[in-house]
Amino acid sequence: MNAQPTDASFDTRQRLIEAAILTFAEKGFDGVGIREIALRAKANSALVTYHFGGKEGLYLEALRYIFNRKACHVAELAAAPRFEGPGAREAAIQGLKSHIRAFMEDLMACDRGPDPLDEAAMALMAREMQAPRPVSSALLMEQIRPHVEHLMHCLQVLRADLTTDELLNMGMSIQGQMLYFRNSLGIARLIRGNPNYPEDLEGVIRHFTDFSLRGLGIPEAFPQSRN
Structure with a gap:
């Protein structure tokens, strides 16, 4: 019969996971030893093996903890639109807009x-x-596959003329601009001289949505340029 974990055991396990996230983020997997993580967690290094089976097990559990902890608006999106039939194109446009919003959130x-x-x-x-x-x-892959499939489905409806590789490139371009924005937020704030940027996330989402739709060549989905 397996013993149930005590509150103290759970607390130690939690501290090890959080210390692992902080340390792996700073130095990467190869730059960190279990002793350093255990020291940061104020725990015995032998407990890494006890709870996780070793450094790789701890790394996996740290990633799993991140996935379970973070918001996931993309996973809550409605099912992808059907490929053809009345309203399919309009549903795909709305699906793409919702995907961009959820990903940014x-x-x-x-x-x-x-x-x-x-x-x-x-x-x-x-x-x-x-x-x-x-x-x-x-x-x-388990975590990102539903996101990729939802985006690819919308793109397939909107640009049925493109190959799978071309659609994947389109998808990377759409998500890449948002990832770059988030990862470069510090320098963007320096350039703008505004440590609180962006105060208006809605405006940023509208920009990425419009930019993506223009790149896809979907003229009916965004306002035409004003003279």
């Missing part, structure tokens, strides 16, 4: 207060996206 969710753990989680996910580790690839 997810990206900006951790910018609503000075929480070092949220900032570290964002930095760690940026590291992982740039160079996924073999041990975490399956978990990463």
Whole structure:
């Protein structure tokens, strides 16, 4: 019969996960040892093996914790529109607009207060996206596949003339501009001389939506240029 974890055991496990997120975000997987993480968590390093089976297990659990903790508006989107038939194109346009809004809300969710753990989680996910580790690839794909499929479905309806590779490039361009915005927010604030930018997230979302629709060549979806 398995023993149930005590409150003290749960607290130690939680401290190790949070310390791992902070430390992996700063130094990457290869630049960190379990002793350093345990020291930061004020725990015995042997507990990393006890709770997680080792450093790789702790890394996976840190990523899983980030996915479970963060907001995920994209996952709450309505089902992708059907490929053809009355209203399919209009539904795909609305689906794309909703996707951009949800993705931006997810990206900006951790910018609503000075929480070092949220900032570290964002930095760690940026590291992982740039160079996924073999041990975490399956978990990463499990999390992002629904997002990719929803966006690709909308794009397939709107641009049925494009190949799969071309549609993937379109999708990367749409999401890439938003990821760059979030990851470069510090320098954007310096350039603007405004540490609170963006006060109007709605305006930023409208810009990315309009920019994406213009790039896709969907003239009926955005206001025409004024003379």
